[in-house]
Amino acid sequence: MPIExxxxxxxxxxxxxxxxxxFAETATKLGLxxxxxxxxxxxxDSAGLLTNMDLAAQVFGRAASLEVVLTHWAGVVEPTxxxxxxxxxxxxSGGRLALRMISEPLNDDDAESRPAGHSVIWxxxxxxxxxxxxxxxxxxxxDHEGAFYSIKGGYVPxxxxxxxxxTIRMGGQSGTALKVAGRHADVFELAPGSIDDVRLLMExxxxxxxxxxxxxxxxxxxxxxxxxxxxxxxxxxxDLSGPPAQVALSLLAYAGLGIxxxxxxxxxxxxxxxxxxxxxxxxxxxxLARREHDVFQPGAYAPRTGLETRAARS
Numbered sequence: 001m002p003i004e005x006x007x008x009x010x011x012x013x014x015x016x017x018x019x020x021x022x023f024a025e026t027a028t029k030l031g032l033x034x035x036x037x038x039x040x041x042x043x044x045d046s047a048g049l050l051t052n053m054d055l056a057a058q059v060f061g062r063a064a065s066l067e068v069v070l071t072h073w074a075g076v077v078e079p080t081x082x083x084x085x086x087x088x089x090x091x092x093s094g095g096r097l098a099l100r101m102i103s104e105p106l107n108d109d110d111a112e113s114r115p116a117g118h119s120v121i122w123x124x125x126x127x128x129x130x131x132x133x134x135x136x137x138x139x140x141x142x143d144h145e146g147a148f149y150s151i152k153g154g155y156v157p158x159x160x161x162x163x164x165x166x167t168i169r170m171g172g173q174s175g176t177a178l179k180v181a182g183r184h185a186d187v188f189e190l191a192p193g194s195i196d197d198v199r200l201l202m203e204x205x206x207x208x209x210x211x212x213x214x215x216x217x218x219x220x221x222x223x224x225x226x227x228x229x230x231x232x233x234x235x236x237x238x239d240l241s242g243p244p245a246q247v248a249l250s251l252l253a254y255a256g257l258g259i260x261x262x263x264x265x266x267x268x269x270x271x272x273x274x275x276x277x278x279x280x281x282x283x284x285x286x287x288l289a290r291r292e293h294d295v296f297q298p299g300a301y302a303p304r305t306g307l308e309t310r311a312a313r314s
Contacts, residue, residue, distance in 0.1 A: 003288060004261040005281055006040035006069060006221065007033050010268055019268055020045065020055050027062045032270055034066055036277020037285070042100065042263065044071035053085060060093040067096045069169060073103065074128035079149055083135035083156045090160030097160070098167035098187070099132075101125060103177070119176045124148045126180045129168065137164035169221070173201065182208030187219045187261065192238045198222065199257050221261035222254055226276060237265050244279035251284050252291075 009019030020026050020043075033041060041059060045051045049072055056068045070089070072082070090097040103121050127146050131154070134142065141155040160166060170181040171189035181188055188205050190198055202220055209215045223237035226247055238254070240247045251262060267276040 003255055003259070003284065004039045005037055006042060006261055006263045007038045007267070007273075008042045008044075008223065008263050008265045010265055018045065020058075023058060023062075029268075029270060029273065030059060030063045030066065032273050032277075034063055036273050037281040038066070038264070038277070040067040040069050040098070040261075042069045042071065044100070049073070049076045053089060056089055056097065057092060060089075060096060065096075067098055068093065069098045069100045071100045071102060073101065074125045074148075078151075079128055079131040080135060080151060080154050080156070083132050086132070086166070087136060087156055087158060087160040090162060090166060091158065095161035097162075098169055100169040100189075101129065101184075102170075103172070118174065122172075122176045122180045126183065129180075129184045133164040136160065136162075136166065178204055178208040179211075181205065182210075182214065183212050185209075185218065187221050189263065190220055190222045190259070192223060195253060195257065198254065198259075202257060219260040220258065221263050222259050223263040223265060224251065224254075225265040226267055226280065237263070244275070245283055247280050248283035248287060251280075252287050255284070255288060 019029075030041070041063075043052045043055045043059065045055060052070055052072070056070050059066060059068050070086075072086075076082075077085075086097065086099065103125060124147075127148050131144060131146075131149060131151065134144075135154055135156045136159055138155060141153040142151070144151040144154060167186045168184050169187040169189055170177075170185040171191065172178060172181055173191050182205065185205075188202075190201055193201070205218060205220075206215045209218050225237040225239050227239065227241035240250050254262075264276060267273050
């Protein structure tokens with residue numbers, strides 16, 4: 001499958017305002033994002049889950065093909081409520097929704113009943129995702145009594161197009177996080193690092209997924225910040241700067257690891273979006289197409305190894 005590109009909105013270069021603050025302007029940008037070669041956009045507003053759901057619905061109404069990567073976390077709403085709302089959004093979008101699960105601290109009420117710790121947070125995420133999938137697939141009401149959630153007669157009458165196969169995106173680096181991601185994630189969002197760091201993390205994730213027979217089902221996404229003048233803030237990502245050809249060459253080295261998607265940060269103005277699409281994305285796709293062609297040409301692939309090595313050291 002070809003490399004995909006996801007737009008991760010940040011602050012605009014000329015004003016410290018959120019990407020979705022002025023939706024009339026955002027609608028124009030969404031069209032440009034689609035035209036520039038992006039397939040997805042992340043919705044992750046600081047106002048929280050309900051705002052994210054509203055923004056996702058607005059994106060679907062203004063973009064013909066973009067998939068929305070909706071940021072979500074366990075504990076904000078009950079699983080039955082979240083399952084109904086997410087199924088409804090997925091139906092309205094025609095199946096263009098993906099759920100991005102992130103870890104959040106337990107709330108004060110939870111803290112009173114059990115010690116809040118890293119493993120506890122991930123245990124709750126695990127139970128939450130199990131329940132979402134059951135609610136998206138069950139054909140009759142069910143009861144559940146778990147460590148974090150109690151459900152009586154849980155049922156979602158109108159499923160989304162994907163049912164329980166809605167794309168789940170997760171990340172993390174600890175053994176506990178990888179264990180949960182290995183069980184549930186369809187797309188794993190990698191932590192920033194060198195070529196060797198990223199390769200090692202991918203191996204650990206595949207190993208965790210292999211325990212559930214899912215090693216071959218995972219796709220990998222790498223957050224990348226492209227500097228075109230003023231940089232975006234508030235995101236951890238591999239930092240790249242320089243001419244588009246140099247950035248594309250660096251991305252080519254990471255693509256060689258088997259990464260399926262680049263999450264692009266730092267391109268929020270119309271000019272930045274257009275430049276990323278016209279130059280960096282196009283150059284990378286052309287390079288990958290040539291590489292795939294060279295694989296089938298005897299002796300043609302060998303010289304490109306040097307390019308990868310230089311990119312990995314840059």
